[in-house]
Amino acid sequence: MSYSIDQLELGQSAHFEKTISESDIQMFCGISGDINPVHVSQIAGQKSIFGNRVAHGIMVSGLTSAVLGMQLPGPGTIYLGQELKFTAPVYIGDTIRAEVEIIEINREKNIVKLATRSINQNNKIVIEGMATVMPPKH
Helix, strand or coil, rough: CCCCCCCCCCEEEEEEEEEEEEEHHCCCHHHHHCCHHHCCCCCHHHHCCCCCCCCCCHHHHHHHHHHHHCCCCCCCCEEEEEEEEECCCCCCCEEEEEEEEEEEECCCEEEEEEEEEEEECCEEEEEEEHHHHHHHHC
């Protein structure tokens, strides 16, 4: 289901949850070309400020895209922009819950702004920001 702008309300929210796996990291390395050793080398990860290998921040932020494109506003949504702040590392095996909440609706321009948060299994915010989208027209 997707929502047109007339069906959206301030405070409306949705989420998507996923556990980050080794294969997620490897596939994203191939897709993006980002093979930074902190993502692929146990030794480099252990020597880094993170103390272990970490997932690509931008890959984890893609979970927000899943919420926007599949749930709220849903299929047909055009993703116009995203502000991100990476606040904590994501490790292989972490379960991330990407949440969005509508904070602004401009019905005349068909533009919606949503607060975005990605939270790990320990309830620590790992990414926060704001998305700007254009909901589908029905």
